[in-house]
Amino acid sequence: MVRCPPVGLRLPAAEIVFAAASMAAVLAGAVVAASACLLLFYPFWDRWWRPWQIKRCLRRQGISGPPPRLFSGNLHERNVLRRQATLSHMPYLSHDIVPRLLPDYVQWSKVYGKSFLFWWGAEPRLAVYDLDQIKELLSSKHVHMLGRSELQRRGVAHFIGQGLLMANGQAWSHQRRTVAPAFHSQNLKHQVSHMINCTMEVSQEWSRMLEMKDEIEVEVSDCMSHLAGEIIARTQFSNDYKKGKQIFIKLGELQRLSIKSSNLNHAQRQRVQHLKHQVESMFMEIITSRMSRVFLNPSTQEEKFNETVSSRYGHDFLGLVLAEIDICKQKAMVNLGHPHGCKNIIRRHHMFQNKTGEEELEERIYSSQHLMDECKTFFFTGHETTWLLLTWTFMLLASYPSWQERAREEAIIAMKNTFGLPQFDMLSKLQVLDMILLETLRLYTPATILAREAFTDIKVGNLEIPKGLSVWVPVLAIHHDKDIWGEDANEFKPERFANGVSKSCKHPMAFMPFSFGPRNCVGQNFAMMEAKIVLSLLLSRFSFELSPSYIHAPICILTLQPKYGVPIIVRRIKSDTLSII
Numbered sequence: 001m002v003r004c005p006p007v008g009l010r011l012p013a014a015e016i017v018f019a020a021a022s023m024a025a026v027l028a029g030a031v032v033a034a035s036a037c038l039l040l041f042y043p044f045w046d047r048w049w050r051p052w053q054i055k056r057c058l059r060r061q062g063i064s065g066p067p068p069r070l071f072s073g074n075l076h077e078r079n080v081l082r083r084q085a086t087l088s089h090m091p092y093l094s095h096d097i098v099p100r101l102l103p104d105y106v107q108w109s110k111v112y113g114k115s116f117l118f119w120w121g122a123e124p125r126l127a128v129y130d131l132d133q134i135k136e137l138l139s140s141k142h143v144h145m146l147g148r149s150e151l152q153r154r155g156v157a158h159f160i161g162q163g164l165l166m167a168n169g170q171a172w173s174h175q176r177r178t179v180a181p182a183f184h185s186q187n188l189k190h191q192v193s194h195m196i197n198c199t200m201e202v203s204q205e206w207s208r209m210l211e212m213k214d215e216i217e218v219e220v221s222d223c224m225s226h227l228a229g230e231i232i233a234r235t236q237f238s239n240d241y242k243k244g245k246q247i248f249i250k251l252g253e254l255q256r257l258s259i260k261s262s263n264l265n266h267a268q269r270q271r272v273q274h275l276k277h278q279v280e281s282m283f284m285e286i287i288t289s290r291m292s293r294v295f296l297n298p299s300t301q302e303e304k305f306n307e308t309v310s311s312r313y314g315h316d317f318l319g320l321v322l323a324e325i326d327i328c329k330q331k332a333m334v335n336l337g338h339p340h341g342c343k344n345i346i347r348r349h350h351m352f353q354n355k356t357g358e359e360e361l362e363e364r365i366y367s368s369q370h371l372m373d374e375c376k377t378f379f380f381t382g383h384e385t386t387w388l389l390l391t392w393t394f395m396l397l398a399s400y401p402s403w404q405e406r407a408r409e410e411a412i413i414a415m416k417n418t419f420g421l422p423q424f425d426m427l428s429k430l431q432v433l434d435m436i437l438l439e440t441l442r443l444y445t446p447a448t449i450l451a452r453e454a455f456t457d458i459k460v461g462n463l464e465i466p467k468g469l470s471v472w473v474p475v476l477a478i479h480h481d482k483d484i485w486g487e488d489a490n491e492f493k494p495e496r497f498a499n500g501v502s503k504s505c506k507h508p509m510a511f512m513p514f515s516f517g518p519r520n521c522v523g524q525n526f527a528m529m530e531a532k533i534v535l536s537l538l539l540s541r542f543s544f545e546l547s548p549s550y551i552h553a554p555i556c557i558l559t560l561q562p563k564y565g566v567p568i569i570v571r572r573i574k575s576d577t578l579s580i581i
């Protein structure tokens with residue numbers, strides 16, 4: 001019988017060393033490969049792992065939603081639903097527009113409940129419908145915990161930039177503090193004459209066209225878009241208004257191109273860059289010329305500093321924001337112990353050295369780039385929404401002659417002693433017009449949804465919202481909900497606002513065209529003032545009827561718009577109507 005010695009014992013020493021070295025090399029290789037993998041996949045952590053965690057967290061709370069596809073989430077299904085819903089027009093004067101504009105919400109909420117999870121590509125979004133939860137989410141308690149998501153900011157970067165609408169956190173607080181005074185009532189008063197002048201131009205044009213005819217057909221959506229653009233150009237830049245108008249034409253093109261940014265060809269991408277450059281250069285010219293007019297003119301310098309802050313740079317938005325920036329800078333200089341306060345705005349840009357985080361923030365906020373972004377934001381927000389409020393109000397007034405008559409009577413009586421022109425103080429007395437505007441904002445709210453991303457874990461009531469989840473408030477669906485507004489929710493009934501907004505429905509938070517809380521619309525008083533001035537002036541001079549060529553087809557392209565415009569028949573008011581009143 002042959003006996004074999006144990007195998008290990010037969011290995012010579014060199015082979016043992018070689019085996020050990022190989023094992024060490026394999027182990028080292030595995031460690032290097034694992035580290036490389038970690039480094040490589042770290043950026044995808046937030047994209048893939050966090051959404052998965054979010055899904056688990058919501059499932060634990062009993063919230064589910066439509067199953068997502070791998071890369072596109074529920075976007076494909078949403079797009080198909082929306083395309084199908086808008087294939088045909090709506091019945092004439094039906095205001096039941098939610099199934100057409102939010103078909104995805106209608107379908108998914110039927111299956112998964114009013115609050116559900118859906119996927120915007122890789123971004124998880126939670127539809128929130130509970131009004132108490134919405135109230136708490138939008139309250140000041142959560143103002144820095146929620147904000148604009150990266151996806152939202154990227155989508156509008158070219159035509160809004162980092163202006164107030166898209167700012168987050170401390171930067172948002174600073175910006176809001178800086179621009180809000182421009183919308184205080186004592187400053188809004190200065191905008192009335194600009195609004196009247198722009199509207200009178202429209203009135204004169206219509207009167208000229210009516211010299212030869214009894215009636216004319218006007219595409220009121222184009223006309224109001226043009227008018228709202230003129231008003232925002234004048235109120236923002238007063239003396240530099242002509243250059244402001246050129247900017248806004250280019251910004252409009254930039255906006256249209258940016259909205260379809262996912263399928264831009266090379267030439268269009270170049271056009272975007274070119275337009276952006278042109279717009280920014282023109283803004284810079286206006287801003288630096290305004291600054292130098294005040295600060296580089298030695299004869300007026302001291303005198304200017306003795307003026308009230310609000311009039312130092314002029315009463316337009318740019319002037320008011322520049323003045324407010326000055327006050328903030330003055331405070332910052334006092335805090336830094338600088339002896340000369342704020343004598344030279346341009347010199348001060350070079351003064352901040354060894355910056356703390358706070359100082360860096362201050363400087364960034366006061367930069368010209370920032371001012372430019374703010375101007376762009378005002379144009380976009382001030383034009384897009386007000387134009388639509390005016391257009392939809394014309395559509396409704398033209399369709400409901402008795403309300404048109406009541407609003408006209410009220411306007412004519414209110415302007416009896418002011419040569420037929422509106423005054424700032426009388427606007428609050430236009431109650432019928434106020435009710436009509438509120439009902440228009442309810443039925444055809446320009447901003448159909450509100451979206452915010454949670455920057456940290458949040459708890460509202462029983463609902464846990466994990467970091468990284470975007471909440472999505474379907475404002476349009478809430479505005480048309482029969483449980484909240486009653487069986488007549490889809491009817492035009494301005495009288496529901498006769499006793500104020502809070503008594504118009506079952507829940508005081510259900511009416512939110514301007515959103516709520518500290519991030520509500522900073523320009524809402526400006527918008528309502530503009531709408532009242534334009535409408536009271538035109539109502540007191542002309543009557544309107546919806547043209548037979550009107551096709552009722554609301555669509556959503558960022559905001560709620562009439563797909564084929566709103567053609568109306570305009571006639572001059574008979575003089576006997578005026579004398580009766």
Ligand code: HEM
Pocket residue numbers: 164165166176377378381382383385386389445446447449450451512513514515518519520521522523524526527
């Ligand atoms: C009918 C007219 C208007 C409507 C319906 C409207 C609606 C809204 C809504 C819903 C928001 C909140 C958006 C959100 O939280 O996601 C908002 C914010 C804002 N709006 Fe308006 N808006 C109107 C007119 C204006 C005007 C005329 C201006 C300025 C000239 C303006 C400037 C802004 C700005 C700067 C914000 C951002 C506020 C912040 O984040 O602190 N809006 N608006």
